[in-house]
Amino acid sequence: MRRFAVLLLAGIAVAHAGTPQRIVSLSPHATELLFSVGAGDRVVAVSESCDFPEAARRLPKVSGYRGTNIEAVIALKPDLVVAWPGGNRAADLDALRRLGVRVYESELNTLGSILAEARHFSEWAGDDDSRRTAMRLAGEATAQIIALQRRYGDSKRVKVFYQLGAGRLFTLSDRHVVGEALSVCGAENVFGRLPLPAPEVSSEAVLAAKPDAVLVADPGSLAAVREQWKSARLFDARVADARVLGVDGARLHRPTLRTFAAVQTLCESIDRVRQTLR
Template structure:
């Protein structure tokens, strides 16, 4: 009986290995893995590399700088203009564009020329997962993309549940200093602030990235100020908040500098900075709770 049991166990193990190997082999021999892509936004480039398809990118736009290997990809334009002649020279199988971040007239021209244009259009934090799956299908890497997407949603859900009932703390988000702009509505950073239990006094502005006056911020007396910078350091061109030491955020040292690339790009790396942001807001929350006692 023991021999039969051992035989069955070994058979199951072998079948499991064959099943996984079969899926892996099918994916590795998928002809889509040899397709050439022009990718027109930094966040799409990051996600392509995340699923193992970065080497299929033959052209991209300015500021697509992560991972380091992406810096070697030929540049064919920026958010304002695409060099259509260069795209024609590269002859990509597919162009992946950012629906709200690329010039629509150039994209329309490329479609008229017969190029297949697929759009990235993440609007909610959860959409990073669906974007990964879409890229997995395009590049023949669905299995890898599905796993990364599942892990991403799991980590995001953990953060959501952790701060779902957090005591509100008022937050001002300095998106840009000249002119002074913040976030509101459904803006990508606004969703992150809200998830962490932050309350934005400009949440109900008419647009997602409104221009505001400094006086309006000072009147609101925010408990926390978020000032994203490229490498998470002090902002050289940002507002010098230390000049306004009567603000609660300034007086108590709650000015935080998250990495702008991580928080502003719709990729899995956003979770790293989001977790840190939530921790910072919790520190401020605990401090103010003690002050109120």
């Protein structure tokens, strides 16, 4: 089992000269982290998918699924653009760099990297209080994950299929932060070793994997997914509903400080399944 304390040491923070005064954030997770550590007042624009906190919703939107509006970004005269390589077009980021805009790429795929990024972003807030707040929040999250790991990490392993929603069967592998969260909770991701972060699998593959539980990342799809696996007879009819559970995918998938509370709830859900396997 991977140990969180080790991962925490592998933070991805990269130092930049100078404290940015005008930040454009093109990533929902970066926007949320910036506000969490006191640098939100320096954010002058965001992407369309930046919906938390409420203050971020009121900022100009300069990016969306069609790409980034380069002219709109330049007009805001940012001294830093925070981008997400997995969600922003490389061509757009290259264009910004060619125009002299400093671009910082934030790609977080471990719990430790979330905390390292929070600490790094707090340096951009430009005051000691923000840095101390970030350190406190990071310390609390670290203690929380270590406690969960001690409580559940060496328990009976629960084999889980992590399903993103109803319909086509998309899941998350261990290349995504959810894979680490499942490990902390003492669960085995049955498709964790697949090479893509969000692969599509077949119902036959799920049946062959024989998971102990299905975790549904979209609670609104829970009823449909339960019917889906009842029809496929994945579980005995007497326990089928108890083995298909809804989890907080919105917080688990977006790597921010809110992710850690979602991991605790995830562990509790998995442990309820564990109790039925004894």
